[in-house]
Amino acid sequence: MPTWLDFWQNENEFDDSMTANYAFFLDRVETYAPLSPSTRVLDIGSGPGNLEDAWHSRVGDIHGLDISKRYNEITRAKHAGHPNVHIHDIPADDYLNFGPVADRQFDLIIVMSVVQYYRSAAEIEQLLTNIKAAAAPGGRALLCDLIVAEGVLGDVLSILGRSLRQGQLLSMLRLLFRLRFSDYYSVRQQNGILIVPERDWLAMCKRLGIKARFIDEPLTLQQERKNLLLQF
Ligand SMILES: C[S@@+](CC[C@H](N)C(=O)[O-])C[C@H]1O[C@@H](n2cnc3c(N)ncnc32)[C@H](O)[C@@H]1O
16 A cells, blocks of 8 residues: 555655745745844755755755655755755654754754654654754744644635635646546545644643744645744
8 A cells, every 4th residue: 555655755746736835835934934144944844845946045054854765866956056955865764863964953944744744643743852952042943734624625625715816726726636636645545644733733832842833824825724833
């Protein structure tokens, strides 16, 4: 039975389509995460390198971590000429092992559209522990596009509404249609997707002594999805 890990390792419908969602995020993120030429950035689940493409010339070092060697190769190839971009493979069966960045501290940590592919809330608590260890004093982390409640229909309607307002309705409809008949749909049917309610996120942060709050405005096209800001 194919898993999420297999899905990301193969060519898939998200390869190009993530860019539209990312543009929406990039337009808003700096309200919560101010950048400077010395900002050290960690991008957990860096995928095809959307953040690295947008920020490599605006910040200090950017380190990306991903389980997909295929995405990591794509990002490395695009940034071969940028010595401040560092992309690390993390093991698909040990993805909470952040060994490649263990001795580093970061001012800004971004986790975009990743934790829904984790297996349990306990893994998320470990992720928060890792983030706390990696954050520099005064640093911030943004965990984005979090699925906090059941409801595929609401998710779909909200992304269509926003795409319409962004003038991207047709390309989003095309993506949703392709997804319905793709491996994404069958992998999601078989493996499910992790849903962690807002109160559970906040309770975990409290247990770990992390200052956390959900941001009011949407940072991604799916309005039902939430975005959590951590401050250290
Ligand atoms: C929807 S893509 C998002 C990529 C990127 N953050 C963006 O928004 O453009 C999900 C990414 O998470 C990665 N991923 C999935 N499970 C992961 C895990 N357990 N640890 C690290 N990365 C993971 C996938 O390989 C894929 O690159």
